[in-house]
Amino acid sequence: MQRVLITGAAGWTGGHLARRLEKDGDLEILGVDDREPKIQFDSHFEQLPLDRLTLAQYVLDVEPNIVFHLHSVHPRSVQGQSKDAEERIVGSLALFGALERLKTVQKVIVKSDTAFYGASARNPSVLSESARPHGSPSRYERNLREMEQFIGDTAGRYPNMSVTVLRFAPIFGPSVGNPISMFLQMRAVPTMLGFDPRMQFIHETDAVSALVHAGNVGVPGTFNVAPEGQIFLSRVLRLGRRVAQPLPSKLFDKALTMLQRANIVIPDDLRGLLKFGRVTNTSAMANTFGFTPAFSQRGIALDVYGRNPETMA
Amino acid sequence: MTAQDLSSLTKKQLIVLARERNIAGRSTMSKAQLVEALSSTEQDVNRPDPAPDAFAGINIPGISPSDRAQAREKRDALYSRLSSFVDTEVHCAWRSSDGHPCGLPVTVGSPTCGLHGDGTTFDCAIPLTGQLGFSAWPRLLRQLSLATYDTDIFGLDPVIAEMVWHVVNMLYFDYFRVDVEGIENIPMEGGAVLVANHGAAALPYDGAMLGLSVMNEAEIPRRVRVIGTEIFNMLPGVSHLYRKAGGAYAAREDARELLARGHLLGVFPEGERGFMKPVWDAYKVGRLGRGGFADLAQEASVPIIPVAIVGSEEVHPTVMVSKRLAMLVKLVFPEQRLDAVAIALNPVPLPIRWRIRFLPPVEPTAPGHELDSLDQLELAENVRVTIQTALDDILSTRRTAF
Numbered sequence: 001m002q003r004v005l006i007t008g009a010a011g012w013t014g015g016h017l018a019r020r021l022e023k024d025g026d027l028e029i030l031g032v033d034d035r036e037p038k039i040q041f042d043s044h045f046e047q048l049p050l051d052r053l054t055l056a057q058y059v060l061d062v063e064p065n066i067v068f069h070l071h072s073v074h075p076r077s078v079q080g081q082s083k084d085a086e087e088r089i090v091g092s093l094a095l096f097g098a099l100e101r102l103k104t105v106q107k108v109i110v111k112s113d114t115a116f117y118g119a120s121a122r123n124p125s126v127l128s129e130s131a132r133p134h135g136s137p138s139r140y141e142r143n144l145r146e147m148e149q150f151i152g153d154t155a156g157r158y159p160n161m162s163v164t165v166l167r168f169a170p171i172f173g174p175s176v177g178n179p180i181s182m183f184l185q186m187r188a189v190p191t192m193l194g195f196d197p198r199m200q201f202i203h204e205t206d207a208v209s210a211l212v213h214a215g216n217v218g219v220p221g222t223f224n225v226a227p228e229g230q231i232f233l234s235r236v237l238r239l240g241r242r243v244a245q246p247l248p249s250k251l252f253d254k255a256l257t258m259l260q261r262a263n264i265v266i267p268d269d270l271r272g273l274l275k276f277g278r279v280t281n282t283s284a285m286a287n288t289f290g291f292t293p294a295f296s297q298r299g300i301a302l303d304v305y306g307r308n309p310e311t312m313a
Numbered sequence: 314m315t316a317q318d319l320s321s322l323t324k325k326q327l328i329v330l331a332r333e334r335n336i337a338g339r340s341t342m343s344k345a346q347l348v349e350a351l352s353s354t355e356q357d358v359n360r361p362d363p364a365p366d367a368f369a370g371i372n373i374p375g376i377s378p379s380d381r382a383q384a385r386e387k388r389d390a391l392y393s394r395l396s397s398f399v400d401t402e403v404h405c406a407w408r409s410s411d412g413h414p415c416g417l418p419v420t421v422g423s424p425t426c427g428l429h430g431d432g433t434t435f436d437c438a439i440p441l442t443g444q445l446g447f448s449a450w451p452r453l454l455r456q457l458s459l460a461t462y463d464t465d466i467f468g469l470d471p472v473i474a475e476m477v478w479h480v481v482n483m484l485y486f487d488y489f490r491v492d493v494e495g496i497e498n499i500p501m502e503g504g505a506v507l508v509a510n511h512g513a514a515a516l517p518y519d520g521a522m523l524g525l526s527v528m529n530e531a532e533i534p535r536r537v538r539v540i541g542t543e544i545f546n547m548l549p550g551v552s553h554l555y556r557k558a559g560g561a562y563a564a565r566e567d568a569r570e571l572l573a574r575g576h577l578l579g580v581f582p583e584g585e586r587g588f589m590k591p592v593w594d595a596y597k598v599g600r601l602g603r604g605g606f607a608d609l610a611q612e613a614s615v616p617i618i619p620v621a622i623v624g625s626e627e628v629h630p631t632v633m634v635s636k637r638l639a640m641l642v643k644l645v646f647p648e649q650r651l652d653a654v655a656i657a658l659n660p661v662p663l664p665i666r667w668r669i670r671f672l673p674p675v676e677p678t679a680p681g682h683e684l685d686s687l688d689q690l691e692l693a694e695n696v697r698v699t700i701q702t703a704l705d706d707i708l709s710t711r712r713t714a715f
Contacts, residue, residue, distance in 0.1 A: 279466060
């Protein structure tokens, strides 16, 4: 029987991942996080402060075979929560230190983000995994790069351990409740006047499936995870019958700050994303990693806003 | 169909017929009126309506009536040629999530229209409605608002691209009166790198005209995907429109990706130096960048097609190049890499008669062979000389610029 550790199990993705793995059976699942679980699951859950050595101690005690590291980097919001990002980086350091010391770990799956590439007018239109990021990065993007850097170093030292880094496109879905989904499901969505970014999303269930798939196959490497193709932001809002509210950049910033006050979390990389967009090359995901998402870019938008799929008469 | 056949149909069917023939006021007509209107338009159903004259009633100095007639003729020829790609009798089989039909005619030999088809629409520019010009706009706008189709990974939106095509066609036929030679050098399928001289000073007309010349004159109307610098990504408004019209960003990765997908790639390696040539240096082709296009073509093993464009460098004669203005622009767009700005006297482009000559392709050497930097520069220099020779040849035979 294999022992699976999920960090960040209290989140939507972590909870659903645990449920899916429970259904597959023959796995002992342990979830850790620093807050109450959002999604209830049957397996063992431990509430730990993740930025301290307690996490490392815990990992050394339970000796997992497969680790899903979802509690990787937190998108720091525009206001406040600056401590969070720092804590998570330290948590990841502690975790990987412990994994190095253990020799039992076979597969490590890390949840990263395509925000790694930043958002810039000088980014190529289709970003492959080896693309060099341009422009000045936000704090979140810098943290992601830092994390991937030391994960890469660890993986290099321990070739027996298969490390899969999945760079997810923004996860978008009807129930995930992450900042970008909340933002795009508002009645009227502020957009930047004169910009219609090329976006790429991944459906919430596909994100979980990708993690399960990574746990099954254990292909080492870094992969962009998103359905093939792109969708314009205006198109997403049209499909959702949402009102796009184009604002000049100064007013747009003000609107984001006001939303922040109204308790909608706005990650600090959202502004760049809504200006320049981000589209990645997913051929490595399809060919090397061997995963195909069920929802297309249009399918995601139709599903999120509760519309039926399109057909051929 | 005779009047009797028509009157045996239901009113609903008659209205469908009337919509197809564009009969005005059909929604308010009675059944008898519909039958009458339909039987009177019966004769010219099979002949497409002549394309509208874009500049009817407007006199442009420098454009003679014979030019007008010629433009009209060319436009009609193109129109009837392109409408043979579309079967207006059959409608697309696609249904939206709300059960709405697509309503567009199918492309010949396929059950769907260009938008919901298998992606040929991304390389092949066939008018979606089977019509050219502004009369197609209402139906295109409907598609745009329904948003039922996919855009390609670089952001090409076939509907917007077609609307832009209809607009720029006016410049192409009526204003710049483009003459195209050597169109047979464009391959029917697969990628190629089109390398052209750059001019224009105010707006990149040459990119648009290069794209249109291949769409309008080649046997299969293929799209040329022109790549531009990052200023296109930064300018509000332009940033998404140029992408929807089929442009991409001039990064190596983009060019490589476009060629790998078998698109025609349009490049202006002279870059902004070419763009800001003063008028006394017009048609003196500068160094073609660092010859990166040669390497790209070799890597993708596609031919390089040199293109000589006469016209672009005179539409906005540059009288001076200002560094101060560039600093002002930089205040507004601090991310810009801009050293100088070209100043032209005329806000309206001059009605120059354009000539575009596609030169014989330079085939890639054996696949797998890599070019070193010297090979690249040599190849780029050869291409430059080819373009320069063609330009000189065209210039020596023309009597006037207008």
